[in-house]
Amino acid sequence: MSSEKITAEKRTEFGKGAARRIRRDNKIPAVIYGHGADAIHVTLPGHETTMALKHHGQNALLELDIDGKTQLALTKQVQVDHIRRVIEHIDFVAVKAGEKVTVEIPIVTVGDAAPDTLVTVEHTTIAVEAEATHVPESIEVSVAGLEAGAQILAGDITLAAGLSLVLDAQALVVHVSASPTAAQVEAALESAEAEAGIVHEAPADEAAAE
Known part of the structure; x- marks a missing residue:
């Protein structure tokens, strides 16, 4: 499993308003947890990060450059706006080479x-x-x-x-x-419709005959 190198920016603004401003700039707010240290809040380049996650799947490993220091980060949770199909936030876990997860x-x-x-x-x-x-x-x-x-x-x-x-x-x-x-599919459908209280109208010729 290879890691993608991405430059991240530390962020000092938090809350929904700050997150919206970050996303308007085509960037993604993220948090890195782990190893007993305080959580690191960062901003990631939107397109580059999205492509990395598409290429490497739900457990994508990113090599984040934060103020000149490299941090390996394993993707744990990705929040997606399912209407606009864009990533809204990512949670990472800080990891080290050779560490078991x-x-x-x-x-x-x-x-x-x-x-x-x-x-x-x-x-x-x-x-x-x-x-x-x-x-x-x-x-x-x-x-x-x-x-x-x-x-x-x-x-x-x-x-x-x-x-x-x-x-x-x-x-x-x-x-x-x-x-x-x-026959089994039809029977299951009829049973489900009956439970839901769905009643079909009789065809016109049958209704006329009655």
Whole structure:
């Protein structure tokens, strides 16, 4: 896992008003926590930071240049305006090379299960312990050829060297079931509509006959 080098500016203004002014300048307010020190409040370049997070995923590691000093920062929480699709705020954890951290890694299924089956991912991420500078962007889980009824538990997943499972080994991560038939889908829809109190009007010809 490589780190992106980004120049950050320390900020002394806080609150919603200050955050809005920062975002108007196409920058992002952020906070760096960790290692027993006071939180560091910074401002990051908007486009450069957004692209770094897109390239490296939810656990992006940034190498922040703050007043000439370098700080490794692991992304922990990103607040996004879902209407304008822009980042509003980022929380980081300060880390050091070689340090172990617990992170949630996205699960990606690969391959195709047997025909007429449905693959359900019960845990979209799994918690693992990893070196801060070697956090993978995702963990692949193969479902190739799996038949209905197959299950993949957390403990069944092969992790890369240096990763340790934190999630309960018996936790169900992926489940393969038989695809529902058209009749089952229709019955489920009718049941849901009945519970919601939805009543469909009879077709005009049926209404006339009555």
